[in-house]
Amino acid sequence: MKRALFLYSSREGQTKKILNYIKEGLCDFDCELVDLHSIDSIDMDQYDRVLIGASIRYGHLNKKLYQFIQNNIEQLSDNPKVAFFCVNLTARKEDQGKDTPEGSAYIQKFLQKSPWKPELIGVFAGALYYPRYGFFDKMMIKLIMTLTGGETDTSKEVEYTNWKKVSVFAQKFKEL
Template sequence: MKKALFLYSSREGQTKKILNYIEGELSNFECELVNLHTLDAIDFSVYDRVLIGASIRYGHLNKKLYQFIENNRQQLENHTKVAFFCVNLTARKEDQGKDTPEGSVYIQKFLKKSPWQPKLIGVFAGALYYPRYGFFDKMMIKLIMTLTDGETDTTKEVEYTNWKKVSLFAKKFAEL
């Protein structure tokens, strides 16, 4: 059986949830899910595929993602079957193309900042978990959602992830 490594950088768990969903779509793969924040070193050569998923918080990817990329740049560039996806709330605006690598300001910023340029990139809408946030995060995210015409009821949890889109990405990843 083929092996896939799933690395994630997640704040609230939606990125990990998306990876678990992708694992369910890849019946021909044995998948290993690892939080890249806890990783010192890993050998990509024992995997047929590598997938990195990361979430945006306050407009930025976690610095540990960039450190991981820098520390593993050679492996990322040498392994031919590595993909990346980004999870953010702006991607909920599919009608504006915010859910595409070309239309996502976060992916464009990532590609400028990162020495690694993945060949397959996905952009998925995340989820709002207002009841789980502390006071400061709740108020900041509510302000951002007010400015972007999003959900502002802080008693709600709203999942914006387009699972059909995730399935299509999983298929492309399997076919790398």
């Protein structure tokens, strides 16, 4: 059986949820999920595919992602079997192209900062979990959502992830 490694950097769990969804569609792969924050390096040659998913928080990817890339740049560079996706709330604006690598300011910033340039990149909308946030996060996210025309009712949980789009990405990943 083929092996796939799924590495994730997630604050609220939506990135991991997306990876679990992709895992369900990869029936002919034995998939291993690993929290990117728990490792520094890994032997990617053990895997037929590697997928790295990371979420945006207050406009930034976690610095641990960049450290991991730096520590593993030789394995990542020019490796066609490794893909990346980013989860953020701005990607909910599909009509504005914010859910594409070209239209995502976060992906463009990532590509400028990172020495790794993955061939396959996905951008997915995340989820709002207002009731689960502490006071500060709840108020900051509400302010951001007010400014960007999003949900501001702090009693709600809203999932913006386009699962059909995730399925299309999963198929491309499988075919790498």
